[in-house]
Amino acid sequence: MSVALIPAPRDQMAWLQATATAYFGELAPDEPPPPLEEIIDWFDDPDTFALLIMHQERRVGFALIERLDAHHDLSEFGILHDWRGKGLGTRAAPLCFARFPGPWALGVAKALPGTARFWDGLLPTLSGVTGLARGPALTPYQSHSYTFAYKGAP
Numbered sequence: 001m002s003v004a005l006i007p008a009p010r011d012q013m014a015w016l017q018a019t020a021t022a023y024f025g026e027l028a029p030d031e032p033p034p035p036l037e038e039i040i041d042w043f044d045d046p047d048t049f050a051l052l053i054m055h056q057e058r059r060v061g062f063a064l065i066e067r068l069d070a071h072h073d074l075s076e077f078g079i080l081h082d083w084r085g086k087g088l089g090t091r092a093a094p095l096c097f098a099r100f101p102g103p104w105a106l107g108v109a110k111a112l113p114g115t116a117r118f119w120d121g122l123l124p125t126l127s128g129v130t131g132l133a134r135g136p137a138l139t140p141y142q143s144h145s146y147t148f149a150y151k152g153a154p
Contacts, residue, residue, distance in 0.1 A: 001055065003091040005063065005099065008050040010043055012059075016050060019062060023078040027109045028141050051099075053079065053092045060088050063096050071103035071147070089118060094126055094154030101128075103149050110143035119146065128152035 008016055013036075021033035042050040042064055053061035061079035065072055074096060079089045097104060109115045123132055123146055132148040 001087055001091065003060075003088050003095065004054040005051050005092060005095040006054055008043070008052045008062070012052065013039055013043060015059065016042070016052075016062060019059075019078070019080065020076070022081075023062075023076065027111045029111070048075075049099075051096065053088065055083070055088055061092065063092070065096060065100065067100070068105075071105050072100045074104065074106040077106070084114070090122055091154075093122060094128065094150075097126070097128065097150035098152065098154040101151050103147070105145065105147045107138045107142040107145045109141060110137070111141065116143055123148065126150070128154070 017034070017036055017039045020039065024031065024033050042048045047067040049063075049065040049067075051063040051065065052059050053063060059080075060083040062076070063074065063078075064076040066075050074093075077089070077093065077096070079092075106119070108119050123129055128150045130149045130151065132146060135145045135147060137143055138145050
């Protein structure tokens with residue numbers, strides 16, 4: 001199953017906002033969805049990257065990456081509900097890391113048990129991952145976090 005990662009074109013902002021609203025509704029049901037201004041920031045800030053996860057020319061998910069001083073942060077990573085469990089996230093995650101080789105951090109959402117299974121199972125198996133360390137949750141919506149470095153092709 002082929003997967004591609006492409007920068008989200010500005011004309012996909014409405015789709016990304018709708019998708020992010022549903023995604024955040026799963027992760028933090030008591031919180032309001034992100035306002036449009038926050039979504040616009042992902043397109044305008046040079047240190048943030050909104051990426052579409054594509055399969056057979058269809059949008060099947062998204063990744064929001066932030067460049068911080070010492071590392072990249074996988075702020076959000078979501079596969080659309082109908083596409084989960086098909087291996088698309090497993091193929092897309094290394095593409096995210098390979099796009100920005102070097103140090104990474106990510107938090108693991110606690111609202112969806114499959115999220116922990118996904119990251120806990122995937123990260124130790126990726127040949128480009130070194131220095132993998134599990135850490136505490138960084139927000140109330142996370143169960144734990146990871147830091148690592150990524151080098152090489154996906």
